[in-house]
Amino acid sequence: MTLSLSIQLVAALLTLASVTAFGNTKLPLDKLKMPPGFEISVWATVPNARSIAQAPGGRFFVGNRGEDNVYLVQNGKAQVFAEKLSVPNGVAFKDGKLYVAQVSEILEFNVPEKVTTPQKPVRTLTQKFPTDASHGWKFIRFGPDGKLYVPVGAPCNICDLGTEYGRIYRIDVNGSSKEVVAEGVRNTVGFDWDPVSKDLWFTDNGRDWMGDDSPPDEINHLTKVGEHFGFPYCHGKNILDKEFGKGKDCKNYKAPEAELRAHVAALGMRFYNGKMFPSEYQGGIIYAEHGSWNRSAPQGYMVGFAFIKDGKITTVKPLVEGWLQVGDAWGRPVDVEVMEDGSVLISDDKAGVIYRLSYKAPKGK
Template sequence: MKYLTNYSILLGIGITLLAFGCEQNQKAEAQSFETPNSANKRDISEAKADVKLDEIMLPENFKIDVWAADIPNAREMAISEEGVVFVGTRQEGNVYAVIDENGDGKADTKFILAEDLQMPNGVAYKDGDLYVAEVSRIIRFKDILNNLNDPKYEIVYDEYPTETHHGWKFIDFGPDGMLYVPVGAPCNICESEDEIFASITRMDVNSANPTPEVYIHGVRNSVGFDWDPKTGDMWFTDNGRDMMGDDVPNCELNHITEAGQHFGYPYWHEGTVKDPEFGDKGGPASDYVAPAAKMGAHVAPLGMRFYQGSMFPSEYKNKVIIAKHGSWNRSKKSGYVLTSLNVDGATASGEQDFATGWLDEEAQEAWGRPVDVQELKDGSLLISDDMAGVIYRVTYSAN
């Protein structure tokens, strides 16, 4: 583990207002967060991105720009109230704080908060502290905004499984204040004796002895979830198994209504497809929770959020926006897009493409892969891309 050189730092917070020409005459609020120089600070204001923004197709009056370049392997994002964006990585092993210092709508600075961690994909921010999920442990950077120059962490829990197959984790805090942590299946398809595999767990990080409990079962590999702001129910994406052909099974969007539910893996996929290896052991499909929506085979839906901002047109309010990372072994690639769905109670419907173009369909080559989506305070949408090493920002203006 590398520890970063200590430097003193004084943090100043300023709020700058930017006017966006929205049809509703709304004014969106852009945030700035100014920081002095320190050893782990990098200027990325002039960083170049190898991207093809002119190929990204969005609905009318939407625009996409590069918000931050030089963020290698950018994966899950979490945002502080001040607009500081924390970014995990999977292959890079680093965790970043990415900052728009002058409030111009583009990031100027990144702080390297940690290096050489084991697949620190997951990041979550709560009560001033940054939580990071590695394969087998959860770590915490206390009072992180006042310690960007000298980040140190403590171990919250270090007894998650060490298997790296589906070992990277997406994490977030639920409305109950608990930290939710998935534990993927340690394989493509297998039946594990340890109930913690193929689950989503949760823990009270403020208890004297934080210990995960298995919240739900039968989840092959979830790398994205959020809570419906209307009902408080949890929704999550799940990546379907491989090696059953190009079009089977569908990846899933699932809806949790109570603890202890089982979503089918490894016995049933997409609600109705019996697994050829383990299906006979699992009983009828009716014993399991069927997906609320089928996402397409091998599209790898990852980060998802309920849009709550006011920048986008009103029809986007409460829609789920999902990043589909894209297939890795399908004969014709699928995914590499953002989609949106309507959620009404327990029903998800009307999936539509929101952003496309990271995949050249004719050449079957991708130049980018969306991973996570997060909403800035002004209602614009950030999209991380682990292939291009950037974070995009999507804005809307009717003019």
């Protein structure tokens, strides 16, 4: 190897190391638009970053759908926590253990104080789920009741769901219980609980091939166990499906709290319970729109905020937008997580990073 080639190789390796350690500095963050006072930066580089789970001590676990690793991120630096898994999209942390959702099963990992090598699962939970790849990747999260909530999406664009699909379950990780919480849910990849009422709220993706602007994506509110949210019979608040809606009435199903734009692929959502953002954001919902894939003109690719008063959504507005530029998206938000300081992490599986959204009151405010 010649000296000049060696120098070029070293330079290339140093460049790669700097990108890995400090984030992709080439991302056009200046294209992102936010209300006055909000700022966004790259917090960590994580390949195919999807669902985020927070653990004590400033540790965050990040799942993915495009490769087989789960990452541990601390102080903005990522390392492989577990490897050679199968579509490990969903991650949830509780009592010193990490739970990772694959398509048909959930793995349990011990989380040592210091992680030096990739960890192996200590067991597979007894509860099993369908093996269908379509809408099979899962978001999981522990509820206020200590149960783990697990969705099973529709194995299709639109079809008769039968008895296993289109549901949100809750399970006891230390036993064999598996209870249906909600039905008629096409594909939820994000949910959270109202910190006051403890009610479950979740995003849901509408079906495809009903036109560019129909049906809407949804933000839903579960008020009692077993409620049916309409799929595949009814979409949004009052749109009967042209095939499966015959003989049905949308009034017989739970309507969404908010109709979002069609095909925006609303995924991760959290109630904002931090103190950093202005007071009007307290108790509202921050959510990620992954973006459309089959609309003639793309839309979505943003982070929105749903303002809530007296348990009802009053308005929904963009909070961060600009990943979509002239019909081409350079980033796709997936999940959000509120940090202890009140800032918000946003995962992006296309750019392969996690952003940190913060707020500082403009001068004169």
